[in-house]
Amino acid sequence: xxxxxxxxxxxxxxxxxxxxxxxxxxxxxxxxxxxxxxxxxxxxxxxxxxxxxxxxxxxxxxxxxxxxxxxxxxxxxxxxxxxxxxxxxxxxxxxxxxxxxxxxxxxxxxxxxxxxxxxxxxxxxxxxxxxxxxxxxxxxxxxxxxxxxxxxxxxxxxxxxxxxxxxxxxxxxxxxxxxxxxxxxxxxxxxxxxxxxxxxxxxxxxxxxxxxxxxxxxxxxxxxxxxxxxxxxxxxxxxxxxxxxxxxxxxxxxxxxxxxxxxxxxxxxxxxxxxxxxxxxxxxxxxxxxxxxxxxxxxxxxxxxxxxxxxxxxxxxxxxxxxxxxxxxxxxxxxxxxxxxxxxxxxxxxxxxxxxxxxxxxxxxxxxxxxxxxxxxxxxxxxxxxxxxxxxxxxxxxxxxxxxxxxxxxxxxxxxxxxxxxxxxxxxxxxxxxxxxxxxxxxxxxxxxxxxxxxxxxxxxxxxxxxxxxxxxxxxxxxxxxxxxxxxxxxxxxxxxxxxxxxxxxxxxxxxxxxxxxxxxxxxxxxxxxxxxxxxxxxxxxxxxxxxxxxxxxxxxxxxxxxxxxxxxxxxxxxxxxxxxxxxxxxxxxxx
Amino acid sequence: xxxxxxxxxxxxxxxxxxxxxxxxxxxxxxxxxxxxxxxxxxxxxxxxxxxxxxxxxxxxxxxxxxxxxxxxxxxxxxxxxxxxxxxxxxxxxxxxxxxxxxxxxxxxxxxxxxxxxxxxxxxxxxxxxxxxxxxxxxxxxxxxxxxxxxxxxxxxxxxxxxxxxxxxxxxxxxxxxxxxxxxxxxxxxxxxxxxxxxxxxxxxxxxxxxxxxxxxxxxxxxxxxxxxxxxxxxxxxxxxxxxxxxxxxxxxxxxxxxxxxxxxxxxxxxxxxxxxxxxxxxxxxxxxxxxxxxxxxxx
Numbered sequence: 045x046x047x048x049x050x051x052x053x054x055x056x057x058x059x060x061x062x063x064x065x066x067x068x069x070x071x072x073x074x075x076x077x078x079x080x081x082x083x084x085x086x087x088x089x090x091x092x093x094x095x096x097x098x099x100x101x102x103x104x105x106x107x108x109x110x111x112x113x114x115x116x117x118x119x120x121x122x123x124x125x126x127x128x129x130x131x132x133x134x135x136x137x138x139x140x141x142x143x144x145x146x147x148x149x150x151x152x153x154x155x156x157x158x159x160x161x162x163x164x165x166x167x168x169x170x171x172x173x174x175x176x177x178x179x180x181x182x183x184x185x186x187x188x189x190x191x192x193x194x195x196x197x198x199x200x201x202x203x204x205x206x207x208x209x210x211x212x213x214x215x216x217x218x219x220x221x222x223x224x225x226x227x228x229x230x231x232x233x234x235x236x237x238x239x240x241x242x243x244x245x246x247x248x249x250x251x252x253x254x255x256x257x258x259x260x261x262x263x264x265x266x267x268x269x270x271x272x273x274x275x276x277x278x279x280x281x282x283x284x285x286x287x288x289x290x291x292x293x294x295x296x297x298x299x300x301x302x303x304x305x306x307x308x309x310x311x312x313x314x315x316x317x318x319x320x321x322x323x324x325x326x327x328x329x330x331x332x333x334x335x336x337x338x339x340x341x342x343x344x345x346x347x348x349x350x351x352x353x354x355x356x357x358x359x360x361x362x363x364x365x366x367x368x369x370x371x372x373x374x375x376x377x378x379x380x381x382x383x384x385x386x387x388x389x390x391x392x393x394x395x396x397x398x399x400x401x402x403x404x405x406x407x408x409x410x411x412x413x414x415x416x417x418x419x420x421x422x423x424x425x426x427x428x429x430x431x432x433x434x435x436x437x438x439x440x441x442x443x444x445x446x447x448x449x450x451x452x453x454x455x456x457x458x459x460x461x462x463x464x465x466x467x468x469x470x471x472x473x474x475x476x477x478x479x480x481x482x483x484x485x486x487x488x489x490x491x492x493x494x495x496x497x498x499x500x501x502x503x504x505x506x507x508x509x510x511x512x513x514x515x516x517x518x519x520x521x522x523x524x525x526x527x528x529x530x531x532x533x534x535x536x537x538x539x540x541x542x543x544x545x546x547x548x549x550x551x552x553x554x555x556x557x558x559x560x561x562x563x564x565x566x567x568x569x570x571x572x573x574x575x576x577x578x579x580x581x582x583x584x585x586x587x588x589x590x591x592x593x594x595x596x597x598x599x600x601x602x603x604x605x606x607x608x609x610x611x612x613x614x615x616x617x618x619x620x621x622x623x624x625x626x627x628x629x630x631x632x633x634x635x636x
Numbered sequence: 637x638x639x640x641x642x643x644x645x646x647x648x649x650x651x652x653x654x655x656x657x658x659x660x661x662x663x664x665x666x667x668x669x670x671x672x673x674x675x676x677x678x679x680x681x682x683x684x685x686x687x688x689x690x691x692x693x694x695x696x697x698x699x700x701x702x703x704x705x706x707x708x709x710x711x712x713x714x715x716x717x718x719x720x721x722x723x724x725x726x727x728x729x730x731x732x733x734x735x736x737x738x739x740x741x742x743x744x745x746x747x748x749x750x751x752x753x754x755x756x757x758x759x760x761x762x763x764x765x766x767x768x769x770x771x772x773x774x775x776x777x778x779x780x781x782x783x784x785x786x787x788x789x790x791x792x793x794x795x796x797x798x799x800x801x802x803x804x805x806x807x808x809x810x811x812x813x814x815x816x817x818x819x820x821x822x823x824x825x826x827x828x829x830x831x832x833x834x835x836x837x838x839x840x841x842x843x844x845x846x847x848x849x850x851x852x853x854x855x856x857x858x859x860x861x862x863x864x865x866x867x868x869x870x871x872x873x874x875x876x877x878x879x880x881x882x883x884x885x886x887x888x889x890x891x892x893x894x895x896x897x898x899x900x901x902x903x904x905x906x907x908x909x910x911x912x913x914x915x916x917x918x919x920x921x922x923x924x925x926x927x928x929x930x931x932x933x934x935x
Contacts, residue, residue, distance in 0.1 A: 073935065240934035250930060256920025259725055278930060282922050285724055285908045285915055290750040294717040297710065297747075301721020304708060305688075305729070306916030309721070327711050417935065422927035426920055433917070458916060459706035459722070459729055462685045467700045467707025470693075476655060479701060479709075483659045 046538075048101035049232060050109050051180065053173075054126060055118030058090035060170040063198065064116065064177045065096045065412075069241045070194045071186065072100040073414050076235030080105035080531070081412035084606060084636035087266070087351045093121055095636045098412075102233050105413070106531030110611045113228065114183070116176045117143060125635060127152075133229060137179045137221075139172040155179065155225045162220055163213035171213055178214035179221035185231030188218050240415050244379045244408035245270025245312075247415075248338055251386030252310045253282045254422040257336075259302035259309040261287040261295050263317055266350045267406040268340035271312040292317035296324030296337065304333045304468065306433065306458035308390055312338035315357045316347065322364040325399045329369035329497070331468035332446070332456065334393035334400065334429075336386065341405040343605045352605030353406035355527060355578040358555065358587060361401050370500045372400040372508075373555040375527030379413035380420075381553075387424040392507055395429035396500045397456060403555065405578070407528045407607045432457035432464060444475040448492065452499030501557070508554045510562035515548030521617055522570040524596065526552035526584050529576055529608060536613035545617065552584065560592040567594065574620060576600040576613060598626040606632040649674055651684050654702035665842030665853075666696050668816030669763050673732065674703060675819075676826035687730045690719045692739040695770045696763035696842065699734045713744030716751040719758050720902075726914040727903035730830065731758035738768045741777040741797055752806035752835050757901035759829040759836045762799060765844035766851045773847035783850055799839045800881040800893055804874060809901075810836035811877065811894040815860050816843070817853050821890065828892060834901040841890075856888070863891035871895050 051068055055061045065081060072079045077100045085094035097108040115136045117123040120143050127136065132151025140156025148154060157179055159172050174195070181191055192211055199207045242250070249271045252260060260279075262272040272288065279286040285302075289295045292313050299309040313321065318339045328335045341357045343349035361373050372392050376382045385402060393400035432455050445466040447454040454475075457464035471481035472490055480489050513522070515537070525533045530551045537547045550566060552558075567573060573596040575585045580603040588594050600616040602608055608630070616628030652674040660666050677687065687705035691697035693712035700707030706729075710718045715733045723731045740748050740762045751760070767785065768774040774787035778799065782791040803811045810832040814822040822840065829836035841856050863869045863880065870876055877894035903909050912918055 238935055240931055242934050246934075253922060253930070254927070258915040258918060258920070259721065261721075280907055281926050281929070283908060283912065283915075283918065285906060287720075287724070289717070290746050293714065294747055294750070297714040297717035298721035298724075300710075301690075301708070301718035301723075302725035302915075303721070304718070305722045305725035305914075307725040308920065309725075323711055324714070327714075331708070331710075415934075417931050420931045420934075422922060422930075423924070428920075458726075459688045460686060460726060462683070465685050465704050465706050467689075467709055469701065469707075469709035470711055471709060477701075477707075478655055479698075482698070484656075 046103045049113050050099040051114045052097045052112045053116045054095040054122030059118050064173045068098050071190050073239040073241045076237045078105045079414045082108040106535040137176045162216040174210050175217035178217040182218045182221035244382045246274045247382035249274035251383040254424050255387035255390040256308045257310045258307040261289050263292050265314045265317045267409045268312040292320035296321040303335045310336045326365035327470050328399040330470050332397040336400045338402045340409040349605045358583040370398045375403045377530035380415045391427040430455040435462045445477050446475045452496050505557035510559035513550045513566040519546040519548040521547045521572045524550045525576045532608045535610040539614045572597050574598045600628045604632050658702045661846050663845040665816040672822040675823045689732045690715045692735040694736040694739045696736040716747040720756045725916040733760045737764040737778045738776045749806045752808040754902045755834045762839050763842035767844050767848040769844045803837045808837045809834035812838045812892045813890045814840040859888040860890045
């Protein structure tokens with residue numbers, strides 16, 4: 045089993061949970077360790093309860109795990125709610141002046157810091173956070189200097205006084221912990237390859253920048269707003285126009301307008317905003333202007349739980365917009381994949397002149413992870429497909445925007461090119477763009493144009509690799525997941541191996557095209573198949589069945605707003621292999 | 637492209653003639669808007685391939701198919717949002733938006749307001765016939781109280797919106813009203829609108845001869861009175877414009893209500909467009925020293 049270390053920080057919103065989280069993540073990443081962080085929070089700006097888990101280790105961290113090694117409760121509520129989660133070897137570091145410990149399990153260390161003795165400015169309520177971080181790092185065997193560097197980085201904007209105050213109290217707490225608290229059994233490891241720390245939303249935005257997005261627009265909607273924030277902050281340097289639009293209907297239409305004029309255009313939203321975009325998606329398909337839409341899923345239906353995760357929008361994506369039309373839908377499998385997928389999607393939709401949907405979720409978008417800096421390579425292949433950007437001496441009129449071709453792809457001229465004027469229309473049209481919806485209605489032409497567009501589907505399928513089964517073909521159980529569950533399933537498989545259960549793994553990244561035949565081939569001979577998804581009705585299981593007639597032996601589903609933890613999957617697999625049930629719905633134990 | 641290839645052959649009406657003839661009802665006001673637009677574009681010698689004509693859905697929204705420019709016949713109510721995207725992606729293009737009162741003030745009302753406040757540099761021609769025509773005659777946002785339509789068989793009890801006052805309030809920098817019954821005046825207004833750097837709105841009385849039997853050509857002809865005929869009228873005075881916008885009865889003002897040129901249009905205000913030309917024509921890549929910075933800040 046890979047060795048990891050998990051820190052959990054809890055408190056009320058506004059109490060400064062994020063800052064110590066960022067400090068830990070940066071220190072770990074600079075130490076060359078991988079990090080994965082998940083923040084369980086509520087839709088409240090001040091108050092309530094948030095609980096951030098940061099897990100680190102020398103190898104890539106697949107999930108936020110099942111165990112907490114160090115807990116830092118910033119208020120009494122956190123201590124009361126979560127102390128029971130801690131097991132032998134774990135420690136709690138807290139402000140002994142204001143927080144009373146409860147009764148902990150055997151082997152859990154309660155490390156109270158005398159905060160008022162250690163800091164000159166005990167009235168500063170968030171300063172306890174820095175003290176707890178310093179004490180924790182001391183116990184992990186991390187030197188003081190990395191903390192000092194990160195504190196300077198974190199607080200430099202607030203001025204020298206704040207920096208020196210924080211560094212001074214941190215030093216006192218670090219010293220105190222070194223003298224009074226025993227170190228953890230294993231000192232935190234170190235590698236010589238520092239990592240970059242980023243959220244999924246940042247990765248999606250950076251992926252757009254790498255793909256050559258020149259126009260990004262959005263309406264703020266959790267949990268996708270981070271894409272807008274990265275874009276807005278970096279727009280001028282990257283040469284990207286960023287617009288906040290009046291609603292998501294305006295967003296998709298504005299993006300399509302920019303795309304029609306020749307830009308790579310992207311927008312992001314969540315399910316409710318996506319609902320408003322669906323008519324626009326059909327326009328993209330009908331006028332054959334490519335656009336990329338990111339849907340970051342949150343717990344629905346309707347406003348649902350804006351701060352909680354779910355994989356509940358799959359059928360919304362599959363059915364978005366009326367009528368039949370080609371589309372591509374992909375689901376990134378981790379935070380680095382959020383970066384990599386966007387340029388792939390742009391190349392695909394530029395080539396096939398249709399809408400592309402990137403289906404993420406809150407777990408990825410607001411989760412934090414590390415990447416090797418080399419993985420964030422902006423120098424990606426760009427294929428704009430058959431795009432006409434100059435007349436190239438072609439003086440003859442007679443350009444046909446929707447020319448019938450074997451592939452269904454017609455060369456696309458952008459406005460401003462002489463001799464290629466034409467009108468694109470959401471009404472059905474002929475090769476030259478003239479409508480056949482009104483005066484010139486014609487069933488033969490309508491059929492031809494429908495078939496031309498739909499021919500692109502075969503090309504899209506051939507352009508995308510089918511999913512691959514990972515692990516021994518004759519495993520005891522085959523776990524099938526999609527999108528963000530990749531990491532937690534991988535970790536569950538390692539845990540199952542430790543308990544003598546062999547598992548293989550099929551993770552779906554491309555929803556459309558699905559490659560149903562290839563999936564059936566991979567699953568042929570599987571001994572016991574289980575589909576794992578973060579929703580109530582088994583949306584992927586139903587989709588897979590509709591496309592392939594495949595029915596799995598069992599399902600593991602979760603729809604409480606929180607992501608899977610590895611043990612949820614392990615226990616569910618075991619009960620299903622024991623024949624106890626074919627539908628497991630694990631209960632989330634961390635209450636936020 | 638427009639920037640590299642200067643075609644200097646004079647533009648004539650022939651170049652602007654569409655691939656097909658309009659299928660509007662005989663006598664429809666929209667013919668007059670099409671003719672005035674084509675004439676204005678020729679008078680200003682704008683090359684057809686540098687023009688994008690964008691519409692929503694409705695009778696009048698069929699216009700892009702009847703004029704030989706780059707055209708987009710988009711979704712009901714969405715033309716202004718699409719047009720904003722086009723203009724931001726390539727601010728060298730001349731963008732003209734056409735549509736009806738239902739399209740622009742009903743289903744598209746939100747985009748109408750926000751496009752004006754952003755001062756997007758485009759010309760918006762609203763062909764206002766106070767009725768839904770393509771759906772065979774229902775009440776519209778500009779239909780008057782008491783108007784009998786298929787959806788208000790006993791007379792509408794709702795009051796209309798006032799597009800001119802709305803545009804003034806929303807910050808439009810060029811606000812005018814035209815009438816298809818006066819082609820020369822309409823053409824002049826369209827030329828002023830095309831030349832205005834910023835959002836230009838022209839509400840055009842374009843009578844529906846099939847479904848609106850109240851607001852007919854003769855009805856308008858008796859009432860319209862050009863602001864240009866009043867030497868005391870000052871189109872830079874917002875208060876005066878608001879006052880004139882309230883007139884509806886025996887006298888209905890047409891002409892240029894308001895214009896201001898002291899505000900930057902959105903493309904002028906947007907720093908990303910300061911240098912480097914239209915976004916759509918730029919290289920896709922970002923210089924490596926900048927992308928390195930993007931990664932370094934994460935470490």
